[in-house]
Amino acid sequence: MTTAVIGTGGVGSVIARHLASGGETLRLSSADSKSARMLAAKIGPTAVAAVDNRDALKGADAVVLALRFGVLKSVIDEIADSLTDRLVVVPSNPVSLDAQGNVVHLPSKGQSSGEVVAGWLSAGARLAMAFGTLSADLFESSSNRSPELAVLFYASDDDRAGEEVEQLIRTAGFEPVKVGGIEQSGRLEVGGDLHDRVVGPAEARSLIGGA
Numbered sequence: 386m387t388t389a390v391i392g393t394g395g396v397g398s399v400i401a402r403h404l405a406s407g408g409e410t411l412r413l414s415s416a417d418s419k420s421a422r423m424l425a426a427k428i429g430p431t432a433v434a435a436v437d438n439r440d441a442l443k444g445a446d447a448v449v450l451a452l453r454f455g456v457l458k459s460v461i462d463e464i465a466d467s468l469t470d471r472l473v474v475v476p477s478n479p480v481s482l483d484a485q486g487n488v489v490h491l492p493s494k495g496q497s498s499g500e501v502v503a504g505w506l507s508a509g510a511r512l513a514m515a516f517g518t519l520s521a522d523l524f525e526s527s528s529n530r531s532p533e534l535a536v537l538f539y540a541s542d543d544d545r546a547g548e549e550v551e552q553l554i555r556t557a558g559f560e561p562v563k564v565g566g567i568e569q570s571g572r573l574e575v576g577g578d579l580h581d582r583v584v585g586p587a588e589a590r591s592l593i594g595g596a
């Protein structure tokens with residue numbers, strides 16, 4: 386399978402490396418393409434740096450938008466026609482830092498990234514909020530955990546997207562557990578009760594039930 390990863394910074398680079406380790410073929414892109422080219426070179430022949438975001442989608446079964454919340458909408462608009470009938474995976478948290486380094490919630494506290502992004506996508510794109518539950522260092526170190534795989538939670542309203550993202554999560558070396566529909570995605574994001582929780586499947590299921 387081939388996945389496009391748009392955004393190859395802190396979290397996008399870990400997503401790409403975990404997917405590549407699991408055998409996924411990758412098409413990478415970033416703002417100025419330098420970080421995408423460097424990451425592709427590090428991963429090897431199963432990853433290529435695309436010319437631009439639209440090029441990244443060519444031949445890809447799915448796309449991961451590993452972008453800061455503030456640029457997500459413009460990139461979605463740029464590639465909108467290529468998102469129809471495709472799995473769109475978004476790890477973005479609805480936060481930013483202000484000039485003083487304080488966390489600012491975007492668009493407003495209480496609204497999840499998933500709910501906002503769902504409103505930006507056209508019908509036909511299959512959204513799953515995933516791969517943003519853990520901070521990059523925890524995510525990096527928890528792949529292929531033994532003896533029990535660590536869980537990556539996801540949220541989606543679409544059954545087919547659920548099946549597809551579960552396959553990607555397994556490829557990345559984690560056990561997928563669905564938290565619910567997109568209306569539940571705030572639980573995965575910064576400030577949510579499931580954010581930064583590295584747990585096995587049994588504990589994950591009890592955490593979901595215990596909300």
Ligand SMILES: NC(=O)c1ccc[n+]([C@@H]2O[C@H](COP(=O)([O-])OP(=O)(O)OC[C@H]3O[C@@H](n4cnc5c(N)ncnc54)[C@H](OP(=O)(O)O)[C@@H]3O)[C@@H](O)[C@H]2O)c1
Pocket residue numbers: 391392393394395396397414415416417418419420421438451452453454456460476477478479480516517518519520521522
């Ligand atoms: N870092 C974490 O620990 C972590 C964990 C979970 C979730 N998240 C979420 O993941 C998202 C990304 O965070 P991050 O830490 O990975 O951010 P980051 O390190 O700043 O990386 C952002 C990436 O987006 C690329 N980019 C910016 N504008 C673009 C455009 N117009 N087209 C294509 N690529 C563009 C940048 O390209 P260049 O490389 O060329 O600058 C960079 O590769 C955020 O929403 C964050 O909340 C982060």
